Amino acid sequence: MHLPDHEFVKPATLADSLALLRSASGEIKLIAGGTDVVYNMRGRLFQPDILLSVRDLAELQGVADTTAGGIRIGAGIRLTDLEHEPRVAAYPALVTAGRAVASRHVRNMATLGGNLCLDTRCWYTNQTAEWRQAKGPCLKNGVAVCHAIKSASVCVALNASDIAPALIALNADITLANVDGERRLPLTDFYTDDGVTHTIRDADELLVAIDLPAPSGRTVFIKETARKGNDFSYAVIAAGGEVAGQRVTGLRIVLGCLTTRPLSLQEPVRIIETRGLTDEAIDVAAAAARDELGPLTNLYTPAAYKSSLARSLVRQALRELRDATP
Amino acid sequence: MTTKRQVMTLTVNGDSHELLVSPRQTLLDVIRGQLGLTGTKEGCATGTCGVCTINNDNGEAFLSCITPALEWDGKAITTIEGLEAGGKLAAIQQAFIDYGAVQCGFCTPGVIMSAQGIVNTLDDPSEDDINDGMAGVLCRCTGHIKVKEAIRNVAKYKS
Numbered sequence: 001m002h003l004p005d006h007e008f009v010k011p012a013t014l015a016d017s018l019a020l021l022r023s024a025s026g027e028i029k030l031i032a033g034g035t036d037v038v039y040n041m042r043g044r045l046f047q048p049d050i051l052l053s054v055r056d057l058a059e060l061q062g063v064a065d066t067t068a069g070g071i072r073i074g075a076g077i078r079l080t081d082l083e084h085e086p087r088v089a090a091y092p093a094l095v096t097a098g099r100a101v102a103s104r105h106v107r108n109m110a111t112l113g114g115n116l117c118l119d120t121r122c123w124y125t126n127q128t129a130e131w132r133q134a135k136g137p138c139l140k141n142g143v144a145v146c147h148a149i150k151s152a153s154v155c156v157a158l159n160a161s162d163i164a165p166a167l168i169a170l171n172a173d174i175t176l177a178n179v180d181g182e183r184r185l186p187l188t189d190f191y192t193d194d195g196v197t198h199t200i201r202d203a204d205e206l207l208v209a210i211d212l213p214a215p216s217g218r219t220v221f222i223k224e225t226a227r228k229g230n231d232f233s234y235a236v237i238a239a240g241g242e243v244a245g246q247r248v249t250g251l252r253i254v255l256g257c258l259t260t261r262p263l264s265l266q267e268p269v270r271i272i273e274t275r276g277l278t279d280e281a282i283d284v285a286a287a288a289a290r291d292e293l294g295p296l297t298n299l300y301t302p303a304a305y306k307s308s309l310a311r312s313l314v315r316q317a318l319r320e321l322r323d324a325t326p
Numbered sequence: 327m328t329t330k331r332q333v334m335t336l337t338v339n340g341d342s343h344e345l346l347v348s349p350r351q352t353l354l355d356v357i358r359g360q361l362g363l364t365g366t367k368e369g370c371a372t373g374t375c376g377v378c379t380i381n382n383d384n385g386e387a388f389l390s391c392i393t394p395a396l397e398w399d400g401k402a403i404t405t406i407e408g409l410e411a412g413g414k415l416a417a418i419q420q421a422f423i424d425y426g427a428v429q430c431g432f433c434t435p436g437v438i439m440s441a442q443g444i445v446n447t448l449d450d451p452s453e454d455d456i457n458d459g460m461a462g463v464l465c466r467c468t469g470h471i472k473v474k475e476a477i478r479n480v481a482k483y484k485s
Contacts, residue, residue: 007330008349008396031394038352038392039372051349053397080386103462105376105440108386109393229461230374 075113339408
C-alpha cells in the first residue's frame with residue numbers, strides 16, 4: 001500500500017524549514033528518520049498535507065561542549081551515531097537507553113529528536129484503518145469517546161519513548177525553535193497528560209537541541225519488552241542521583257511507556273531520600289510507585305502485570321543505583 | 327490534493343538513475359517497481375520484519391519500506407543485486423551458501439543485507455555485535471545458528 005497523498009518538501013536550511021513551518025497552509029508533519037512517521041502514515045494515522053523533512057539539516061547535527069560543563073546534542077543525531085559519540089559516553093543511562101531502542105536497522109535511521117517526539121500509542125488506534133473504522137472514532141479524532149478506557153475524558157495513549165525517561169533522569173533541557181527565536185525548557189515539561197497533544201510543541205516549532213548538565217552522580221536505565229529486536233517497550237525506568245553508601249540526594253526516578261507522559265515518581269523519591277537505599281526502604285518505595293501511575297489498561301499487557309512490572313523495575317533500578325560501581 | 331511528482335537522482339549499486347517519483351512511494355516501491363530490482367522484498371511494510379533491508383552510502387543496514395523515496399534524492403544505496411561483482415559472489419553470499427544459512431529465500435536478501443551491514447561497519451564483530459546487527463530481521467526459517475556461523479566465518483572469504 002502506498003503512503004497517503006501528500007507533498008514532500010526538504011528545505012536546505014533550518015531557517016527555510018522554520019519559515020515554511022510558519023507559512024505553510026494545511027497540516028505539516030515533520031520527518032527525520034521516518035521510522036515512526038512513515039509507520040503511522042502506512043496505518044493512515046497520519047495523513048498530513050505536507051511532509052517536511054529535517055533529516056539532513058546540518059544545524060541539527062553534532063554534539064558540542066557547553067560553557068556549563070555539559071553537552072548540547074543536535075536533535076537530528078541518529079541513534080547509531082549517539083552510541084558512538086565520545087562526549088555522550090559520560091552519560092551511561094543515555095547510551096544504554098539509546099541502544100535499547102528497536103533494532104540496529106531502525107537506529108541507523110531514527111534520530112534522538114524523533115524519539116522524543118514519538119507519537120503516543122494505544123491498543124485502539126494502533127490498528128489497521130479498517131479495524132478503527134469498525135470500532136468508530138475516538139478522542140484522537142476529536143470525538144469524546146475513549147475505546148481504551150471507557151471513562152477517560154482525555155486521551156490515554158501511552159508515551160513510547162525509551163530515551164525520554166533517561167534524559168529526564170539526567171535533568172536534560174530541550175530547545176524549541178521557530179522563526180521568532182528559541183525557547184529552552186526542562187524536557188519533563190515538554191510532555192502533557194493528553195495523548196492527542198502529548199507535547200507542548202507549537203505547530204510552527206522544531207525541536208533543535210538537547211542540553212545535558214555536567215555529568216554527576218550515578219544513573220541507571222532498564223528496559224522491559226517482549227523481544228529485544230524491535231518491540232515497543234512494556235516499560236522502561238531511569239534513575240539518577242548522588243549516591244554515597246546508602247544515602248542519596250537529588251534522586252530522580254522516571255518510568256516510561258506506562259503513562260501518557262514519562263512519569264517522574266514523587267513519593268518513592270521522598271521515601272528513599274528520607275530512609276536511604278536500604279532493602280526495606282526500596283521495597284516500600286517500589287510499592288508506593290503504583291499510586292502515581294493512574295489507570296494502566298492500555299497496550300500489550302494487563303494492568304495487573306504492568307503494576308507488578310513497575311514495582312519490580314523501581315526495586316531493580318534503586319538496587320542498581322546503590323550497588324553500581326561509582 | 328493531487329500528488330506532485332518530483333525528479334530525483336538515486337545511485338543504486340553504482341548506477342545513477344534519474345527518476346520521476348511520487349511522494350507516495352517508498353524507496354522499496356522505487357527499487358522494485360521502477361527499477362525492477364525485485365531481490366529486495368516487502369514483508370510487513372511497517373519497519374518491523376527487516377526483509378526490505380538495504381545498505382546506505384556508509385554501508386549501514388536500513389529499512390527501505392519506511393523510507394520515503396524522495397528522502398534519498400542525491401544519495402546512494404546498495405541492494406542485494408549489487409553485492410556480486412563481475413560474476414563473483416560477495417564474501418557474505420558465499421559464506422551463506424557454504425554454511426547452509428539459506429532456506430526458502432524470501433527473507434534471505436534482507437538477512438544478507440543486514441549481515442553485510444555488520445561486515446561493512448565492523449572489522450571483527452563480536453557475538454554481541456552480530457546479535458545486535460541481526461535482531462532486526464524476524465523472518466529466517468533456517469533459525470539463527472547457521473546465519474551467525476556464516477557471519478562469523480565471512481573473513482575467510484574476503485580476498
